[in-house]
Amino acid sequence: MANKLSEWIENRTGLNNLLKKALNEPVHGGAKWYYIFGSGLVFLFIIQAVTGIVMSSFYSPSSTAAWGSVYYIQEKTSFGWFIRGLHHFGSSAMIILAIVHMFQVFIFGAYKKPRELNWISGVILLIFLMGFGLTGYLLPWDQKGYWATQVATNIIGTIPVVGDYIKILHQGGSDYGNFTLTRFYTLHVFVLPISLLFFLFIHIALFRKHGVTPYWKLSEETLRTRIDPFWPNQVFMDIVFAIGMYAALAGWVFWNGGAELQAPADPASNYLARPEWYFLFLFELLKYCQGKFLIVGTVIIPSLALIFLFVLPFIDRSELRWPSKRIPFFAAVFSGLAAAIALTTTTIVHDNRDIHIVHQREDAEKQADRAKKLAANGIPPAGGLAIFLNDPLTLGEKIFNESCNGCHMVKGKGGDSGPDFTNFGSREWVSELLKNPKDNKYFKDSGAMPPVKVPDESLRDMTEFLLSKSGSLTNKNDESIERGKELVLKGNCVICHPIGDKEEKKVAPNLTDYLSETWLKEFIKNPGDIKFYGTRNNMPGFSDKLNDKELDALIQYLFSLSKDRLLVSENENNEVYTSGQSFFYTKLKLKTILDSFVCLR
Numbered sequence: 001m002a003n004k005l006s007e008w009i010e011n012r013t014g015l016n017n018l019l020k021k022a023l024n025e026p027v028h029g030g031a032k033w034y035y036i037f038g039s040g041l042v043f044l045f046i047i048q049a050v051t052g053i054v055m056s057s058f059y060s061p062s063s064t065a066a067w068g069s070v071y072y073i074q075e076k077t078s079f080g081w082f083i084r085g086l087h088h089f090g091s092s093a094m095i096i097l098a099i100v101h102m103f104q105v106f107i108f109g110a111y112k113k114p115r116e117l118n119w120i121s122g123v124i125l126l127i128f129l130m131g132f133g134l135t136g137y138l139l140p141w142d143q144k145g146y147w148a149t150q151v152a153t154n155i156i157g158t159i160p161v162v163g164d165y166i167k168i169l170h171q172g173g174s175d176y177g178n179f180t181l182t183r184f185y186t187l188h189v190f191v192l193p194i195s196l197l198f199f200l201f202i203h204i205a206l207f208r209k210h211g212v213t214p215y216w217k218l219s220e221e222t223l224r225t226r227i228d229p230f231w232p233n234q235v236f237m238d239i240v241f242a243i244g245m246y247a248a249l250a251g252w253v254f255w256n257g258g259a260e261l262q263a264p265a266d267p268a269s270n271y272l273a274r275p276e277w278y279f280l281f282l283f284e285l286l287k288y289c290q291g292k293f294l295i296v297g298t299v300i301i302p303s304l305a306l307i308f309l310f311v312l313p314f315i316d317r318s319e320l321r322w323p324s325k326r327i328p329f330f331a332a333v334f335s336g337l338a339a340a341i342a343l344t345t346t347t348i349v350h351d352n353r354d355i356h357i358v359h360q361r362e363d364a365e366k367q368a369d370r371a372k373k374l375a376a377n378g379i380p381p382a383g384g385l386a387i388f389l390n391d392p393l394t395l396g397e398k399i400f401n402e403s404c405n406g407c408h409m410v411k412g413k414g415g416d417s418g419p420d421f422t423n424f425g426s427r428e429w430v431s432e433l434l435k436n437p438k439d440n441k442y443f444k445d446s447g448a449m450p451p452v453k454v455p456d457e458s459l460r461d462m463t464e465f466l467l468s469k470s471g472s473l474t475n476k477n478d479e480s481i482e483r484g485k486e487l488v489l490k491g492n493c494v495i496c497h498p499i500g501d502k503e504e505k506k507v508a509p510n511l512t513d514y515l516s517e518t519w520l521k522e523f524i525k526n527p528g529d530i531k532f533y534g535t536r537n538n539m540p541g542f543s544d545k546l547n548d549k550e551l552d553a554l555i556q557y558l559f560s561l562s563k564d565r566l567l568v569s570e571n572e573n574n575e576v577y578t579s580g581q582s583f584f585y586t587k588l589k590l591k592t593i594l595d596s597f598v599c600l601r
Contacts, residue, residue, distance in 0.1 A: 022208075022230070023229065023230050023231035024229045025208060025211070025229065025230040026230075027211075027227065027233075029212075029218045029226055030227075030233070031228050031233035031237060032215070033237055034108075034215075036237050036238050036241040037097060037100055037104055038101060038207070039238035039241070040097055040238070040241050040242060041094065041098060041101060042204075043246075044090055044093055044097060044245065045094065045200070047086060048091065048094065049193070051083050051084070051090065052087060052189070054083050055073055055087060058073050058080070059139070061185035062178055063180075064178075064382060066139065066181060067141045067261075067265070067383070067384030067385075068375065068379040068383070070140045070141070070261060071261065071375050071379070071384070074258060075372060081258035082254075082258065085256065085257075085258035086253055088258075089252055089253055089259065091133050092133075092276075092278070093245065093249055095126075095133065097245075098125070098129055099126075101122075102123075103337075105119065105122065106333060108214075108216065109213065109320075109326070111313045111316075112313060112317075112318075112321065113313070113319070114210055115206070115313070116314065117202075118210065122203060123309045123310060124199050125199050125200060125203060128192055128195060128199070129196075131192050132188065133276055133278060134149070134152055135185075135192065137149055137276055138180070138184045139185060141265050142261055142262040142263060143262040143265055143269065143364060143367075144260070144262045144271075144274075146176070146265035146267075146271075147265075147272075147273035148273045148276065149184070150176060151274075152275060153167050153171060154167075155282070155286070155298050156170070158298040159298065159299050160295065169183075170183060170184070171183070176267065216321040261372070262364055262368045262371075263364070263368050263384075264371060264383065264384030264385040266385055272356065274347075274351065280343070280347045280348070281340040281341075281343035282298075283347060284346055285297040285301065286298065312329070316329050355411075355412055356412060356413075366560075370393060371384070371388070374387040374391055392553040392556040393553070393556055393560050395549075395557075396553035396554045396555070396556050396557025399546065399553060400557055403542065403546070404421075404554075407539075408421045409421065410422050410424075418539070419441065419443065421558065421561055422561065423561060423562055424558055424561040425467070425470070425515050425559065425561070426561075426562035426563055426564040427460070427467065428564075429562065430466060430515075431460060431463040434459055434462060435451060435459060436451050437451065438451075458483075458484075461483040461484035462488055462493075463484065464477055464480040465483075465487070466484070467515065468481045469511065469512065469513050470513065470517075471513070471517075472516070472559060497509060498510040498511070499512055505530055507534075509532045510531045510532070521551050521552075524541075524542050524546070524551060524554065525541055525543040525551070527540075527541060
């Protein structure tokens, strides 16, 4: 019965005959490990296709729902983080392997007659892979993808005559929005896969027609006498390589905890965009091609490189495949590779040393974590960015930037007439203030307070005691607090600063409940109060400029600047809150629950 069924299928499909032809494909010179890269690329493409199809069943391609759907895949779907991680890192793996494969083909001289079209189709496939990376980057609609894609489309816009039209065509208009996302989704899910499959079929068909290009040192006699079929040796090598790649890719996904998902895209933010790593060399190149020379970096050099790759089989027409006989072409190709690596490395090194970019990465990571915790309570119909509408930290940062940033600096941004609030209220910040209050970071030459001259250990104890008064210090050390209390109350501090229950009038701010919510709120409202700086005050009060909700939000933002004063956690109801925020959330609890309920509906 089984034999009859097999014969019936074979008579109508010819499947067995086709399979035999594929597996019996002759490999001149025998199976080799350097033939595995093409099969490895096909395997990675299958992974990309499968994971892409799985994710597309959850993804919603609209500017209001995209981030939320990716969040759902990442955080709520079983193994969604792993599937998305395979897809995300698999795209980079494909580009790396495609470059390795192309260089292996080049070194072996496999672009020479009669394989010219095979080489050209391979170059086209590499361009499609870059297109996949560019279009897929935007789909999460998060900060990194949104701004990095804008950089790429702006570069496209510099192409003479047609650049603006191509840019508008891809964006779906003059601005980034819903049409931009849907067009990139269409390119990523429909246009590019169909195009790639078409050229992949041509590429494989041409490869089967002409066979593998053997190692140039193998003699003609060896090539004639040693001919192995594709099965089993070469198939075994391909499978081993595929398993190794999958293991490495899966391990990398586990190591990184899946792909990164930053906070929802905010068109009003000041995000320092960087493209994905495989476009960094072009990004760095533009720094050297400014003004009227911009077209050199955006159009001329990339175009010349592509033209060289396309015409290479026709300008290197010698039948000799020995590398020593192709030195000019090796020099051109490997100097281009070296330049791309050097430009990419330069960008990475520069960004790792640029304090603004380092701080932005830290802020982006915190904002992403915050966004995920807020999204757990429901994402409003208005989109991912709307999750921040009732978030005290977001509101507090906005108020700080509008009302405080003119005088106070945070992470290198802002004015310098007031104290620098980077890491405000932390152990380090308070300890350095006590040690040198006239430092440029604090009160400069205008400060009347003398430095506290005690050993560093005693300074740490005093800091611990002062911050313990705020009620929101993490990882408290009771012994250190007691030692600090004795140093403060029996030292010179109480000569100028009142501390305790007595309402004493002295020349410096009252340290009772120092840097607590209540203390900060009263200070911000009226820093000229006798409890604080009195007639020596230079800071404006905000009692008539900020309401209680805004003051509470501003204080929570100030707390968030310190690693010692903010501990993100969740209560038994899965509501996101932070230490020191109980007062704020008590007032907003009912509103937050109602808002979340409406969003979930």
